[in-house]
Amino acid sequence: MTAVLVAHAGKSGGTREIAEVIAAELREAGLTAELLDAAEVDDVEAYGAVIVGSALYRRRWRPEAVRLLAEHEEALRNRPVWLFHSGPCGPLAAGKRISLPAGVALLAxxxxxxxxxxxxxxxxxxxAKGLFWKIMAAGPWAGDFRDWALIRSWARDVGHRVRIRVTL
Ligand SMILES: Cc1cc2nc3c(=O)[nH]c(=O)nc-3n(C[C@H](O)[C@H](O)[C@H](O)COP(=O)(O)O)c2cc1C
Structure with a gap:
C-alpha cells in the first residue's frame, strides 16, 4: 500500500488540523497516510509521496518545514511532493494565493x-500567543478562514494523483 507522509509546521495548531484533514481524506481514498510534525521527520525514504505544509508567519515558512525540505532534498526529488501553506485571514482570505517565500521557492x-x-x-x-498576536486576533483578521471543502477537495485530488503516479 502506498504510504504518504503528511508533515506540518505551525505555532498554534491551525496547520496541524489542516494536515489531519488531508491525512483523513487520503485514508478515505485507500492510501496509508502518516501525520508527523515536520520537526519529527528523520527520513522520507519509506514514503511513496510527501506533503509538506507550513503556517505563514511574517511571510515566512516555519523553520522546521524549511529544514525538512533542505535536509531531504535529494530523497524528495525522487518522489512526488506537494506543498501547502496556511495563513491568509480576514475578509480577503478566500481565494487568495500566496507565492512561496524565495528560499522555499528555490527548494521547491x-x-x-x-x-x-x-x-x-x-x-x-x-x-493567540503574546500581546501583539492577541491584538491582531481582535481586529478584522480575526476568525477561522480555513475552507474545509477546499482542503478536502485538494487532498482528494492529491490522493488521486498519488495513485496514478506512484507504483510501489
Ligand atoms: C504574528 C503573526 C504573523 C502572521 N504573518 C502572516 C503572514 O505573513 N502571512 C499570512 O498569510 N498569514 C500570517 N499570519 C496568520 C497565520 O499564518 C495564521 O494564523 C495561521 O493559521 C497560523 O497557523 P498555526 O495555527 O498552524 O500556527 C500571521 C499570524 C500572526 C499571529
Whole structure:
C-alpha cells in the first residue's frame, strides 16, 4: 500500500488540523497516510509521496518545514511532493494565493514539487500567543478562514494523483 507522509509546521495548531484533514481524506481514498510534525521527520525514504505544509508567519515558512525540505532534498526529488501553506485571514482570505517565500521557492524548484496550495488560516484570541498576536486576533483578521471543502477537495485530488503516479 502506498504510504504518504503528511508533515506540518505551525505555532498554534491551525496547520496541524489542516494536515489531519488531508491525512483523513487520503485514508478515505485507500492510501496509508502518516501525520508527523515536520520537526519529527528523520527520513522520507519509506514514503511513496510527501506533503509538506507550513503556517505563514511574517511571510515566512516555519523553520522546521524549511529544514525538512533542505535536509531531504535529494530523497524528495525522487518522489512526488506537494506543498501547502496556511495563513491568509480576514475578509480577503478566500481565494487568495500566496507565492512561496524565495528560499522555499528555490527548494521547491530543486525538488520539482507540485504547485503550492494556499489555504486560509485561523487567528483567534483563544489560540493567540503574546500581546501583539492577541491584538491582531481582535481586529478584522480575526476568525477561522480555513475552507474545509477546499482542503478536502485538494487532498482528494492529491490522493488521486498519488495513485496514478506512484507504483510501489
Ligand atoms: C504574528 C503573526 C504573523 C502572521 N504573518 C502572516 C503572514 O505573513 N502571512 C499570512 O498569510 N498569514 C500570517 N499570519 C496568520 C497565520 O499564518 C495564521 O494564523 C495561521 O493559521 C497560523 O497557523 P498555526 O495555527 O498552524 O500556527 C500571521 C499570524 C500572526 C499571529
Amino acid at each position: 524548484a530543486r525538488i520539482d514539487a507540485e504547485r503550492t496550495a494556499t489555504f486560509g488560516g485561523r487567528l483567534t484570541p483563544a489560540t
